[in-house]
Amino acid sequence: MNRALVEFGALCALAVLLVGFVAVARRAGGPRADGGYRQRSSLLDPSVLRAGVVRWTTTTDHRDVGLLYIAFGTLAALWGGVDAMMMRTELLTPAADVWSEATYNALFTTHGITMLFFFVTPVFFGIGNYFLPLLIGADDMAFPRVNAIGFWLLPPALLITRAGLPSQVAAQVLGALVEGPLVDFFAALEEPGIGWTLYTPLSTVTANPQIDLVLLGLHLSGIATTVGAINFVVTVFYERGPDTDWATLDIFSWTMLTTSGIVLFAFPLLGSALLMLLADRNLGTTFFTVGGGDPILWQHLFWFFGHPEVYILFLPATGLMSLILPKMVGRALFGFRYIVYSTLAIGVLSFGVWAHHMFTTSMNPRLSASFMAVSVAIAVPSAIKVFNWITTIWDGRLRMAAPGLLCIGSIGTFVVGGVTGVFLAAVPVDIFYHGTYYIVGHFHLITVGIIPMMMIAASYYWYPLITRRWYDRRLARFQVGLLVVGSVVTFGILLALGFQSLPRRYANYPAAFAPLQQVATVGSYVIGLSAILWLYNMIWSYWNGDPIDDADVWDLKETGQFTAEWQWLEGRLEREYNVTPTEPESVRPASTTDPERGSPHVLADPRGLVRSVLDDTLYGAIGGLLGTLAMSGVLFTAAFIGVFDVAAFAELAGLVGLRESALAGYLLFIVGGVTTWAILFRAIAEFLPGQVLVVSGLSYATIMSTGFMIAFYTGQSGLELVGYLGFVLVAHWLYGLGLAGTIRYAEYRRTVGE
Amino acid sequence: MSDVRAAFLTYGVPFVGSVLLAVGIAGGVMGGYALFQEQTDRCGQPELSVASAEETERVREGFTPAGGPNVPRLRFADLSPAERRAVEAGIEDPDTEGTVEGSFPNRDAFRRGVLVVAENETRYVTLATDDRCPQVSPLLLPLGLAAGLLGVVGVLTPPLYRRYLAFERRQREDG
Ligand code: HEM
Ligand SMILES: [Cu+2]
Numbered sequence: 053m054n055r056a057l058v059e060f061g062a063l064c065a066l067a068v069l070l071v072g073f074v075a076v077a078r079r080a081g082g083p084r085a086d087g088g089y090r091q092r093s094s095l096l097d098p099s100v101l102r103a104g105v106v107r108w109t110t111t112t113d114h115r116d117v118g119l120l121y122i123a124f125g126t127l128a129a130l131w132g133g134v135d136a137m138m139m140r141t142e143l144l145t146p147a148a149d150v151w152s153e154a155t156y157n158a159l160f161t162t163h164g165i166t167m168l169f170f171f172v173t174p175v176f177f178g179i180g181n182y183f184l185p186l187l188i189g190a191d192d193m194a195f196p197r198v199n200a201i202g203f204w205l206l207p208p209a210l211l212i213t214r215a216g217l218p219s220q221v222a223a224q225v226l227g228a229l230v231e232g233p234l235v236d237f238f239a240a241l242e243e244p245g246i247g248w249t250l251y252t253p254l255s256t257v258t259a260n261p262q263i264d265l266v267l268l269g270l271h272l273s274g275i276a277t278t279v280g281a282i283n284f285v286v287t288v289f290y291e292r293g294p295d296t297d298w299a300t301l302d303i304f305s306w307t308m309l310t311t312s313g314i315v316l317f318a319f320p321l322l323g324s325a326l327l328m329l330l331a332d333r334n335l336g337t338t339f340f341t342v343g344g345g346d347p348i349l350w351q352h353l354f355w356f357f358g359h360p361e362v363y364i365l366f367l368p369a370t371g372l373m374s375l376i377l378p379k380m381v382g383r384a385l386f387g388f389r390y391i392v393y394s395t396l397a398i399g400v401l402s403f404g405v406w407a408h409h410m411f412t413t414s415m416n417p418r419l420s421a422s423f424m425a426v427s428v429a430i431a432v433p434s435a436i437k438v439f440n441w442i443t444t445i446w447d448g449r450l451r452m453a454a455p456g457l458l459c460i461g462s463i464g465t466f467v468v469g470g471v472t473g474v475f476l477a478a479v480p481v482d483i484f485y486h487g488t489y490y491i492v493g494h495f496h497l498i499t500v501g502i503i504p505m506m507m508i509a510a511s512y513y514w515y516p517l518i519t520r521r522w523y524d525r526r527l528a529r530f531q532v533g534l535l536v537v538g539s540v541v542t543f544g545i546l547l548a549l550g551f552q553s554l555p556r557r558y559a560n561y562p563a564a565f566a567p568l569q570q571v572a573t574v575g576s577y578v579i580g581l582s583a584i585l586w587l588y589n590m591i592w593s594y595w596n597g598d599p600i601d602d603a604d605v606w607d608l609k610e611t612g613q614f615t616a617e618w619q620w621l622e623g624r625l626e627r628e629y630n631v632t633p634t635e636p637e638s639v640r641p642a643s644t645t646d647p648e649r650g651s652p653h654v655l656a657d658p659r660g661l662v663r664s665v666l667d668d669t670l671y672g673a674i675g676g677l678l679g680t681l682a683m684s685g686v687l688f689t690a691a692f693i694g695v696f697d698v699a700a701f702a703e704l705a706g707l708v709g710l711r712e713s714a715l716a717g718y719l720l721f722i723v724g725g726v727t728t729w730a731i732l733f734r735a736i737a738e739f740l741p742g743q744v745l746v747v748s749g750l751s752y753a754t755i756m757s758t759g760f761m762i763a764f765y766t767g768q769s770g771l772e773l774v775g776y777l778g779f780v781l782v783a784h785w786l787y788g789l790g791l792a793g794t795i796r797y798a799e800y801r802r803t804v805g806e
Numbered sequence: 807m808s809d810v811r812a813a814f815l816t817y818g819v820p821f822v823g824s825v826l827l828a829v830g831i832a833g834g835v836m837g838g839y840a841l842f843q844e845q846t847d848r849c850g851q852p853e854l855s856v857a858s859a860e861e862t863e864r865v866r867e868g869f870t871p872a873g874g875p876n877v878p879r880l881r882f883a884d885l886s887p888a889e890r891r892a893v894e895a896g897i898e899d900p901d902t903e904g905t906v907e908g909s910f911p912n913r914d915a916f917r918r919g920v921l922v923v924a925e926n927e928t929r930y931v932t933l934a935t936d937d938r939c940p941q942v943s944p945l946l947l948p949l950g951l952a953a954g955l956l957g958v959v960g961v962l963t964p965p966l967y968r969r970y971l972a973f974e975r976r977q978r979e980d981g
Contacts, residue, residue, distance in 0.1 A: 144832060153934065155935075257861060260900065534824055574825070693949070693952075744970075746970060
């Protein structure tokens, strides 16, 4: 299928949805019954629009730049996420028939590059920009303008790197209208299928000019990252407030500092290697060619950057964990000092292990043994972190809020991801699993199992600080559940596929793996849904969340953890109260939206149900009729699809001695639904005090459906059987709903009528 | 509302709903795609990758003293018209790929890789992608849609249930 158009369409749909949703959320957040009234001018007003554009493109305030980084990273994540979903869709079938092999190759390339370079680092830099100055008591970053420039290099870098998609779309659209060199020009740029590692010689001999643009785009993003890192280092060194010295520097700032240090040593190396590759492709140099150079050299250079890069991605996530987890359990971080040491140790060691990526490529066995030793050694500092986290939780009172749940889930996935990594560091194991799905499972348990999870935890934890509103807390817990379950299922299965030695990066695979692959794909869709729920929550709550009424939203004062950034918020709220006391003391909304508090406890008076036998029977019959009709609708849909056989009705008729016709059977079925089962329900429901009638109806129908399933079974198997069971169940639920709903409604009319 | 039921309705049912929705998307995508695929004949159009003459020379010489692998040859004239067009397109195309639109008698040869000899130039040609048509059960689309719908209902259960409870409470207050 035409990948460019499909992906472009998906992105456009996503954009339209997002914009429309923002508009709706803004409007819904108008005057509120609780007094949280906000006057807002129309976005479409040109002067407002211009002011907004000027403000956001010229700002140098660290908090604004931070938000820009976060927004950019989120958009990149959505784009890379669309790639991931498309990849998993391809893997629904063993053959490469949804997209082609070439498209699959392009997808895993762009997915990897987008996620690693344009999602993770920007988002962490955004969080760092927003919070690091607040945490260390600085007024702003050390070089605010450089900071803004560092950010503004990223959008062009992303666009250059991913120009293949827009230019393919342009070529196809133009090509449908005209022909000529312009179309050829656009058609020549195609998203390359060479993997994010850009291995030579493939990346030197492939003639796609988009590869050159990718190299330039990555180079530009490297410059942006380096510029940002310099700013962090200088800020931590020279901009600390009077109360912050090295001993009291918080854990997140420590990790950002270490990360920035790694960036300063790693990214220049990537830049150099990229330039050499560019020269090989365009200027006839032979750094990485077979004659004159060495393709393996590229791998060494790349991984000398690449392995530290892994820790650039991962350290800020551990920083967030170490910061948020204590707040969620009401205990100080256990072994703070050792966590700092372990962070620094990782920073240094990360440069000494690159060759474990090349155990299978070419290496003197004695050398590989030493790389193995260092690689196993680097697991030690990570393990120290995990032990300290677990000890912090131990005996603490875990708050079942979304950030807390994320911390727990994330420690779980990270442990599995980390342990599988230690095995990989062992040469014999690596030789066996290298290039299989085991690798993909391992690193996604980390890249998804701690990095986005901690980002999301931070987004929830600091949401009140940024927006002065609460996110929807129940939805957040649910979203976290989906994310954790989805990740465990998806990437756990990838590990399992790896145990069976299924090689990665193939669009085709043997049919025997299809069931596992399909479950993994469904798991990834669950992750995708949870990402959308998160986005929904963030946007909706920005205008419609419950306003906070003081700065201590997490009850941190109670445990003495009311840290600098919250104190800043408190001061700000105070100042703003003095200036514009628009926010009332208490802005809790009516409790009706919150069932945990004063929620409607429903127990209808059971005597009401027994008013009149006659009435009851009548309403029961009407309800039964409605229910049976609804049920018929579902059953006939099922018959139309081909999972339910109407002949079963004929058998029913035969069973009670009627003519064996489907119509007779169907009429009998309706009569039964209106009388026997309805009356039975009426009788039973009265003995279930305290149950909401609709729930009783559903339970009743569920139980009844098992009998139906057996009685009406006509030899379906496989998918047909699944469909049959599903449809029968749903049909019965509708019956139960119709029955109980009608009775309840009639009851209501009757009481009102009196 | 009892705690268990509250948790069940707030998290359990929407969770199952989300899973169903995800299953429904998977089934619907595959089923719908299979349907769509049959109508537009876009599938079954394999692509050939044509190496440049220099690259081919390098492959043939090989990287070892023993020389490159022994690759069978095909004469350009022996190819089917569609194959010829694809090879020519691959030579022109900056991405070195050409689509075979038509009969493809030498598929197996191309799958293994062949040297195509045309106008004194030899080029190494392989099958780059074999865009086959998916084979899925026709039940997949309706079942996927149904699962998706059911999933949506599941996801929407908590607010619906809350509305229903409000209805019952109103009833009690009115009565
Ligand atoms: C929604 C969650 C995600 C899903 C379903 C997903 C899925 C996939 C799949 C199917 C592959 C190709 C595996 C192969 O055939 O080798 C892949 C590769 C990759 N993913 Fe993800 N991914 C997700 C999130 C992420 C995130 C958050 C990151 C990084 C922070 C990431 C980084 C990568 C990288 C680096 C590769 C390797 C690309 C390559 O093979 O060159 N993924 N992912
Ligand atoms: Cu590594």
